[in-house]
Amino acid sequence: MSHPSEKALVPFVSVDNMMKLIHHIGLEDMLKGLATYIEDDFKRWNSFDKTPRVASHSEVGVIELMPTSDGEAYGFKYVNGHPKNTSEGLQTVTAFGLLADVYTGYPVLLTEMTLLTALRTSATSAMVAKHLAPQGADTMAMIGNGAQSEFQTLAMKAICGLKTVRLYDNDPSATRKCAQNLSGLGINIVSCSTPEDAIQGAQILTTCTADKQCATILTDNMVGAGVHINAIGGDCPGKTELAAGILSRSDVFVEFPPQTRIEGEIQQMAEDFPVTEFWKVVTGQAQGRSDARQITLFDSVGFAIEDFSALRYIRDHINGTGYYEDLDMLADPDDPRDLFGMLTRAKT
Amino acid sequence: MSHPSEKALVPFVSVDNMMKLIHHIGLEDMLKGLATYIEDDFKRWNSFDKTPRVASHSEVGVIELMPTSDGEAYGFKYVNGHPKNTSEGLQTVTAFGLLADVYTGYPVLLTEMTLLTALRTSATSAMVAKHLAPQGADTMAMIGNGAQSEFQTLAMKAICGLKTVRLYDNDPSATRKCAQNLSGLGINIVSCSTPEDAIQGAQILTTCTADKQCATILTDNMVGAGVHINAIGGDCPGKTELAAGILSRSDVFVEFPPQTRIEGEIQQMAEDFPVTEFWKVVTGQAQGRSDARQITLFDSVGFAIEDFSALRYIRDHINGTGYYEDLDMLADPDDPRDLFGMLTRAKT
Numbered sequence: 001m002s003h004p005s006e007k008a009l010v011p012f013v014s015v016d017n018m019m020k021l022i023h024h025i026g027l028e029d030m031l032k033g034l035a036t037y038i039e040d041d042f043k044r045w046n047s048f049d050k051t052p053r054v055a056s057h058s059e060v061g062v063i064e065l066m067p068t069s070d071g072e073a074y075g076f077k078y079v080n081g082h083p084k085n086t087s088e089g090l091q092t093v094t095a096f097g098l099l100a101d102v103y104t105g106y107p108v109l110l111t112e113m114t115l116l117t118a119l120r121t122s123a124t125s126a127m128v129a130k131h132l133a134p135q136g137a138d139t140m141a142m143i144g145n146g147a148q149s150e151f152q153t154l155a156m157k158a159i160c161g162l163k164t165v166r167l168y169d170n171d172p173s174a175t176r177k178c179a180q181n182l183s184g185l186g187i188n189i190v191s192c193s194t195p196e197d198a199i200q201g202a203q204i205l206t207t208c209t210a211d212k213q214c215a216t217i218l219t220d221n222m223v224g225a226g227v228h229i230n231a232i233g234g235d236c237p238g239k240t241e242l243a244a245g246i247l248s249r250s251d252v253f254v255e256f257p258p259q260t261r262i263e264g265e266i267q268q269m270a271e272d273f274p275v276t277e278f279w280k281v282v283t284g285q286a287q288g289r290s291d292a293r294q295i296t297l298f299d300s301v302g303f304a305i306e307d308f309s310a311l312r313y314i315r316d317h318i319n320g321t322g323y324y325e326d327l328d329m330l331a332d333p334d335d336p337r338d339l340f341g342m343l344t345r346a347k348t
Numbered sequence: 349m350s351h352p353s354e355k356a357l358v359p360f361v362s363v364d365n366m367m368k369l370i371h372h373i374g375l376e377d378m379l380k381g382l383a384t385y386i387e388d389d390f391k392r393w394n395s396f397d398k399t400p401r402v403a404s405h406s407e408v409g410v411i412e413l414m415p416t417s418d419g420e421a422y423g424f425k426y427v428n429g430h431p432k433n434t435s436e437g438l439q440t441v442t443a444f445g446l447l448a449d450v451y452t453g454y455p456v457l458l459t460e461m462t463l464l465t466a467l468r469t470s471a472t473s474a475m476v477a478k479h480l481a482p483q484g485a486d487t488m489a490m491i492g493n494g495a496q497s498e499f500q501t502l503a504m505k506a507i508c509g510l511k512t513v514r515l516y517d518n519d520p521s522a523t524r525k526c527a528q529n530l531s532g533l534g535i536n537i538v539s540c541s542t543p544e545d546a547i548q549g550a551q552i553l554t555t556c557t558a559d560k561q562c563a564t565i566l567t568d569n570m571v572g573a574g575v576h577i578n579a580i581g582g583d584c585p586g587k588t589e590l591a592a593g594i595l596s597r598s599d600v601f602v603e604f605p606p607q608t609r610i611e612g613e614i615q616q617m618a619e620d621f622p623v624t625e626f627w628k629v630v631t632g633q634a635q636g637r638s639d640a641r642q643i644t645l646f647d648s649v650g651f652a653i654e655d656f657s658a659l660r661y662i663r664d665h666i667n668g669t670g671y672y673e674d675l676d677m678l679a680d681p682d683d684p685r686d687l688f689g690m691l692t693r694a695k696t
Contacts, residue, residue, distance in 0.1 A: 014675065015680075056399075063422050069406075078455070080452075085452060112676075114687070150688035177689065331442065337525065340499065341529055343463065
């Protein structure tokens, strides 16, 4: 049979190729590039079709589809969340994504997104911190030293000039793992045995813990004036990390309020609790940090547009690298009305 | 680096492998098998999570995600609809689908669905006709001889005992293509030059034309008593094929009323126009055909559960065939918390 035409082939980036692509570009350069793509898309926030994620819940987890479109490209991410998976040797979260051409409806990229989501999440955090953290911030407390912690640290280094990270996790082996992974990468690492120790001298406080419960990782009296809180781990209903008192004293910035009010730290607050949509800070329509003593808080839950930016970045950077394979995913008969003929001819 | 574990690999059925699988099983046997899977899922209709499709519309087309779950497996189909594509040498519709394990959230199958959708659509039509067509029906008028026509004909042959098909299309070259594709496959073929000629002696009238407009492929006076109408082509807002008068005289059976009232032939009728949900006929909760002179009408638009059945069928039938490849789509670090370590080790 004849080879499928180019139109019928969809470039696919496997986990192995994604790792090769990251090393080819360089992790910090890729985080910077992703942050630029994400910031560019935040600048044109209103050009996106914003749908809430489509979730299918079960007793043990959730499977979600997160679609969005800017009118030229259409993207979606498949992502699951199964906290019990870790105890069975599986990932809590796995993800893949697809980008398509709105004009033809044809997919143009399929890619793993477990790694890519880790990168886009930390690139988003750092891009936001660049706008909101106090001037000269160079020390971060990293509370929760799981899968996201090294990426958060390196993104803050690459994008915000972070010099020192102070690690804390209630599991010391997680802190050891994180410290070891970060050693030799040009960042001062201080391993701490209490969260109170970790926040000493830090202008950026990042919380990224994994338990699905309303926890209090930061209590009210731990957070002083003049810090930026980057709250990653409160990202689904019933899962928060901050004491409500901290939220009351902070100026809270969010991605997409209808989603954050359900999934973020502010699920603890009244429905009309005031928040600023972060895209308005990027475009100059809203104020970011207004004085040095203010507490700014990015209540991050992850939004489809950030995945879209990441898919765009990959599409634009795989050409010529060889770090993808072509999948024969779309039927492409010579005569579009003759699908049956294509099938018949394949027999010979 | 080490090879990804089996859990991280997702079986992928390309277009080429789907064609090989169809020939390996045999097209008619596969249509029969698909009809059985679809009928089984109609029998347990209430065990499904039924979400309306998630559509992203543009001026030239639509991209849709169609998810569903039975609590054990989760499936979705990506499908586009771009009528203008044909004039640019592209498919109007392309599709792919994914099946995942609800318990882990891990994908277990990725497959092309352009061909598979053609098969599941015709298997559904024939399964429904088996329940609704007049006894002894052995002649079908096939109006619209495009990509679906040969599959419809062979499904009716395999599942309902069809002996003769009477072809009509307003483009004679489409009829020639269909007649040629069906020749030698054990069915009598009569090519007709008018729709009035095509319906002579036919107990099953199938309409499957492609123009996106309210057309009248069957006028009221063409349809006599004692027939089953299998209306495939009226499947989106603004696209119908039957005169409203035919609907008024028919008993209308549908897949999922909230979707069919928007997309099907009954979009022409009042919101409370009476219809029967077909799954109730399969389970014996509603009457199918009650007398020989009745006109039954299946107002088919295609529903997510039929795709789910087709995905289940493929998952159950690829093992041992070799007609798939394993995609390294899910990151699988030895320690789930150590995504960064997996990335670092891949460098060496």
